[in-house]
Amino acid sequence: MDERVADTPVAPQVQHFPCVVYETQKKMDDYQAPDMxxxxxxxxxxxxxxxxxxxxxxxxxxxxxxxxxxxxxxxxYQPLPKRVTLSRGECTRRMFNEMRSLSHMPFSLYGPYRYVINEMIDHLQYGHGQVFRSPLLNQAIKEQITQDSSADNTLKIIEKVLDATIVKSKKTVPTSFKTHMQERISGGRLPKFDRLEDRANGLGITVHDTWATYITITSVVFSTTSWKASVHYRIQDHFGLDDDDIMNWEFRQWRFFRLWFVLQRYSAMAHRPFITEMETTMEIAGTL
Incomplete structure (x- = not known):
């Protein structure tokens, strides 16, 4: 008589952290992008x-x-003033100064972030393409996530999905949660500065849309009656212009962008665009 082994239920695999729960199709550190x-x-x-x-x-x-x-x-009836020929360095310096003078009206009129554009223009002039980081932009990302009351706020989505998938009796998170999390976040609203107020508070001109976003749950901690998780956002944008930007009348009408495009793309000037990197860590929690 054949022996039969009874089927035993397989316990779900436990997810360990940190764990990347979402990443955009566009990758981090992409120096081959058209605007670079x-x-x-x-x-x-x-x-x-x-x-x-x-x-x-x-x-x-x-x-x-x-x-x-x-x-x-x-x-x-009067002759035009004689034109003076400048050195390449002096010509570039004056163009950057003109770009600075045009940066605040109407793009950066008020608020704590209005002078970040000056730092970024300086970085375009002197930074040689190095990554740009700013505590103010990190703060702006955190505020944008915190103040977003919409249902498609990615942090709210993460909180709901995590709370629904935690095995509360065992105080564990199954690995299966990651696939569900990615699907839900894909339908959410990633942090970016494309709101109406961003057109004048300095965030639209410095960042506006973003290039790549990685969201990582760095830890999930359980107590007797609750759970708490830390969620880390790493976001990159490119401070550079591509052909589509300058051929778009919305950009092209502003001298600011015409100066920027020539300073970046003209072979005799060739100032390197750069990656702007922002990050913030948020906490979410729930009951068991």
């Missing part, structure tokens, strides 16, 4: 294909000549 190009266009291409002839009010970036600020008002 620099120094790849010559003067002829910039002027003809992109139509960037009116770039600066102070200098001509292609001839390095200083522009007469009041030439429009000079009577026709």
């Amino acid at each position: 190009r620099y120094g790849d266009l010559n003067a002829h291409r910039l002027m003809t294909y992109y139509g960037l002839t009116d770039v600066s009010t102070l200098v001509d970036p292609y001839t390095l000549q200083q522009l007469p600020g009041n030439s429009v008002h000079v009577p026709v």
